[in-house]
Amino acid sequence: MLTNLKPQPADKILALVQMYKDDPRETKIDLGVGVYKNAEGVTPVMRAVKAAERRILESQETKAYTSLAGDPAFSSAMRKLILADSVDAGRVAAVATPGGTGAVRQGLELMQYADRASTIWISNPTWPNHPSIIKYLGVPMREYRYFDSETRGVDFAGMMDDLKDVKSGDLVLLHGCCHNPTGANLTAEQWDAVVELLERTGAVPFVDIAYQGFGDGLEEDGYGTRLLASKLPEMIIAASCSKNFGVYRERTGLLMAIAPEEKSKASAQATLAFLNRQNYSFPPDHGARVVTTILDDAELRADWQAELEDVRAGMLKLRTQLADALRQRTNSDQFDFIADHRGMFSRLGATPEQVVEMREKFAIYMVGDSRMNIAGLNEATVPILADAIAATGV
Ligand code: LMR
Secondary structure (H helix, E strand, O other), X not given: OHHHOOOOOOOHHHHHHXXXXXXXXXXXXXXXXXXXXXXXXXXXXXXXXXXXXXXXXXXXXXXXXOOOOOOHHHHHHHHHHHHOOOOOHHHXXXXXXXXXXXXXXXXXXXXXXXXXXXXXXXXXXXXXXXXXXXXXXXXXXXXXXXXXXXXOEEOHHHHHHHHXXXXXXXXXXXXXXXOOOOOOOOOHHHHHHHHHHHHHXXXXXXXEEOOOOOOOOHHHHOHHXXXXXXXXXXXXXXXXXXXOOOOHHHOOEEEEEEOOXXXXXXXXXXXXXXXXXXXXXXXXXXXXXXXXXXXXXHHHHHHHHHHXXXXXXXXXXXXXXXXXXXXXXXXXXXXXXXXXXXXXXEEOOOOHHHXXXXXXXXXXXXXXXXXXXXXXXXXXXXXXXXXXHHHHOO
16 A cells, blocks of 8 residues: 555755755855744744743643633634634634644635535735645635735735636635735735625635734734624634744644624534544644633733734844845845835745755755745844845846
8 A cells, every 4th residue: 555655745845944954054044934033043932931831730630632622712812812803703613723734724624515616716826835735635726816026015906806706605815914925915905905805706715814913013913804804704714823922833723714693603613623523633732722821811911912022023123124235235125125025924036046046155045936034034144145135136
């Protein structure tokens, strides 16, 4: 049996992690995988996470199973964080999942359960694991234009032009904030137009929100997701706690399905619990418990928000520094988009050859489509990157 297997292609982002590790050069700079790093290159355990873990260690009396949907307190705390009061809680079905990837996967499986014929529309480009999971499950998929490679902003006219072909019951995958891989995001007016299109066509938004708090702030980054939830009868939301709580390896995510009324909400809730049972039974609990402990405690929550805000401000500063350094070196404003982008990533717009050249000559690691993780920089490496970008003629 096993002799029938062929090697699968490596995930490009994760393959880059290994290449970076294997590079002996001391001057190497890692702008690859989407993991936050501080100025010392460390991915710290957040203060509030440490404190919550200490509390759990002291107070937890059992490791018996939770429920198939995970701890309801986690779903409730996360629903409030993401959706605030944009939608009646009685319409929201939710299950804990192993990370944001688990939520994406369960959301797609839910969609297949509801209607095998509907198509999911993904932005071009998007996080490469989106199309990978979609193809793996055999879900019909189409792309819509998203990124304008000239301006490095959103090609909104192209996006709306492509989405005019969506059918009622199709899903449209949208990044709630901090678009991965581009860093280019919808404005409030553009979100309004997307809502209008979805209302008119009867297509359903599938929002992947993995970076809330990394863009313009926790509340601001929830704007598009909350707007959609407040206006539309149905919606799927896949959320990750990996980045904004820094609990990457704990696999902490939530899938929410907003139904038009309570009866279909109950069916969605039962289906989500069933899907968890088929795939892994009970979702991981530790990270979810840490997140709930933080969100439900005023002091821990304030400290978490303060640290998250420092992380966000640090990335914005690096963006400005890099844009300024490139302004000086190129005598032009062509890289100002880096300061306008939000979140962990920016797509630089380099060719694949230039990406390889930066890696080979300057030991700078970015994803092949020239996605850079801004958090991989610090004050000392910004000028080195700016020099390399100028030298390769991006
Ligand atoms: C990324 O895009 O780099 C992160 O979401 C990590 C991953 O799993 O790909």
